[in-house]
Amino acid sequence: MPDFEANSLIDFKAPDFREITDLVYRCNSADVDSALSKERRSIRDLAALLSPAAAEQLPAMAARAAELTALRFGRAIQIYAPLYLSSFCANHCRYCGFSAENKIERRVLTIDEAEREALLLAERGFNHLLLVSGEAPAKMGVEYLEELVGRLRARFASISIEIQPLGEADYRRLFKSGVTSVAVYQETYDRDIYEKVHLAGPKSDMIYRLATPARAAAAGMREVGLGALLGLSDWRCEGVSLGLHLAWLRRHYWQTALTVSFPRMRPAAGDFEPMVSVGESDLAQLLFALRIFDHDVGLLLSTREEARFRNGMIGLGPTRYSAGSCTAPGGYSNPDQQGEQFAIDDQRTIDEVCRDIRARGFDPVRKDWDTVFQQAV
Amino acid sequence: MLTIADHKFTSRLLVGTGKFSSSRIMKEAIEASGSEMVTVALRRVNLDDPGDDIMSVLDRKRYIFLPNTSGARDSAEAVRLARMARASGGSDWLKLEVTPDPRTLLPDPVETLKATEILAGEGFKVLPYMNADPILALKLQDAGAVAVMPLGAPIGTNRGLLTRFQVEIIIEQARVPVIVDAGLGAPSHAAEAMEIGADAVLVNTALAVAADPVRMAKAFAMAVEAGRFAFEAGLGRAQVHAEASSPEAGLDFLS
Secondary structure, three states: OOOHHHHHHHOOOOOOHHHHHHHHHOOOHHHHHHHHHOOOOOHHHHHHHHOHHHHHHHHHHHHHHHHHHHHHHOOEEEEEEEEEEEOOOOOEEOOOOOOOOOOOOOOEOOHHHHHHHHHHHHHOOOOEEEEEEOOOOOOOOHHHHHHHHHHHOOOOOEEEEEOOOOOHHHHHHHHHHOOOEEEOOOEOOOHHHHHHHEEEOHHHOHHHHHOHHHHHHHOOOOEEEEEEOEOOOOHHHHHHHHHHHHHHHHHHOOOOEEEEEOOEOOOOOOOOOOOOOOOHHHHHHHHHHHHHHOOOOEEEEOOOOOHHHHHHHOOOOOOEEEOOOOOOOOOOOOOOOOOOOOOOOOOOOHHHHHHHHHHOOOEEEOOOOOHHHHOOO | OEEEOOEEEOOOEEEEOOOOOOHHHHHHHHHHHOOOEEEEEOOOOOOOOOOOOOOOOOOOOOOEEEEEOOOOOOHHHHHHHHHHHHHOOOOOEEEEOOOOOOOOOOOOHHHHHHHHHHHHHOOOEEEEEEOOOHHHHHHHHHOOOOOEEEEOOOOOOOOOOOOHHHHHHHHHHOOOOEEEEOOOOOHHHHHHHHHOOOOEEEEOHHHHOOOOHHHHHHHHHHHHHHHHHHHHOOOOOOOOOOOOOOOOOOOOOOO
């Protein structure tokens, strides 16, 4: 497949999972050795690092990932918190607690309520805020975010959004109002599975979603976040697809910083069972492989994972941890709030998470950006 | 003695404050380095907060603080950040970094020059981080930079003085101090930069990610001093122009 990489970099489209499967499962231990020993790695090398053959070399991969992460990011982990704004959603996604057909208590915070929640997070010591919502533009659109971000920007070092995909003009507006970065998880890069799990709603348009990171980057966002929901399709192939997407974005939007998140499927309303199982060692291999492939990508590990795993991974690749998270809108002011998107597995407070990071010889960094960068002149 | 903008320094080692495992280790490493000038990323500190983890552990009287604009991707952002820092009680010192590519963090020559012109005009003591381009160094100097900071290799690579030939030309031509910044991963790299006549070096990653940052800081301090001594003793004069090594022609025919 000599043209495999070149084609993927010309115009990013949903990768062919059959082709990728073929690439990954043909790799042997010699391919893994070669990938590990190189300075610059191709998509083929990434495939080797994601292959079953590489599982035996997990300790070597961890060491390489640790070394590269220290050089580029230092002995530091940045701390952030998600703030859920709305659980209304027009999409029918089989795996998600916010899915339109689920009978849960729905809520959209008023701007005052959202501001109160955010200030509570600021008081707890958070400087990096991630605003999250379901996809219901009528309930929570660009105007809402513009106003909220306008109120919050003086209190936070950075504000990111993980909401419905928008057009470039809307991203431009939000960037101007103070939004620093956009996260849009593809959920799965596997076309067949994508169609099977996204039954209705705007999200069922896979190609529009796939092009969203590029629109956000084109609009000037400082950072764009990618991710695949682990539990839908073969994680090894999702990993190669993430690598292709990263490489494509780097070529086309060289000024945009990139991150990857690793949401592993969690229990949620609707009782959807993961279609494939992804174990902790699989998740670790995926994370190490992406770090070795792309030395500069930010890697996020959220409270979906339990404390033991997150503590163990400190220094081995991740660069950002969330802490003290609640996935129900209004959940910070009211801990009994119902209607969460998914159950979290790490219940520690920000101070406890920071203490554990320090105990492992790393610095929990609460501020590593400044809204001054984006201030209107 | 090193003089930058009329300020005298005994130490020729500047250090960064990023990437350390804790502010305590950072503080101890900086003390061991003997440095008198430390650079701090404005994005990383909260200048309004007296309890800020970095600013509170370092003695403001003991060090010249060199705030840097790390993260700025154009001159407008860098200028805004610099003005904000000075307005919040900072000084005129500024390490100017304009790095539009978040991946390599290589400096943008065009935007760096533009920002230097503006900020030097506003009375800032600007030390621009730059690629090792001799013409750019001259232009930055003419724009009012009080020192130039060419890179040895990209930030965080530990590759050493890959730009040696260009840095030699910069040293030969510059009126202002030349501080080699970025990429110096081992004390021998720092010594090499000093041996060819650099006025100082700036080190961060090599200290911060060493197994023992404090001991590594001491090692760099010794290397910088050794390199400077060697330079002053007459070693390693920059040979910019190739010396003719042609064989001597026979001139027997001359009467």
